[in-house]
Amino acid sequence: MWWRYGRSSKAKDPYESALSPEPETPSPVLSAKLETAEDYANALKDAGLPIWKIEVWTAETDPNEKLGRPNEYTSKIDFEAGEI
Numbered sequence: 001m002w003w004r005y006g007r008s009s010k011a012k013d014p015y016e017s018a019l020s021p022e023p024e025t026p027s028p029v030l031s032a033k034l035e036t037a038e039d040y041a042n043a044l045k046d047a048g049l050p051i052w053k054i055e056v057w058t059a060e061t062d063p064n065e066k067l068g069r070p071n072e073y074t075s076k077i078d079f080e081a082g083e084i
Contacts, residue, residue, distance in 0.1 A: 036074070036075040037056075037075040037076055037077040038054070038056050038075065038077055040077075041054045041077050041079055042054070049081070050081060050082030050083065051079045051080065051081045051082075052079065052080055052081075053078075053079055053080045054077055054078075054079045055077060055078045055079065056075075056076075056077050057075075057076040057077065057078070062076060
């Protein structure tokens with residue numbers, strides 16, 4: 001018996017669908033307009049993740065004294081979290 005190896009360009013690969021994941025629906029958390037670290041923390045909390053004690057830093061309270069300076073970070077938060 002003779003077997004032909006390879007496949008035609010018209011042949012459908014039976015494994016192609018298993019290897020190509022379905023397009024994901026964007027998460028509401030990721031599709032919201034999030035501009036600051038506080039926005040992200042609130043979106044995570046609103047999505048039901050176990051975070052609490054969200055502390056928003058300002059230029060005056062930032063212990064690194066980099067918040068808001070040129071070429072540094074524009075917002076900063078700390079929070080406590082359960083298992084994420």
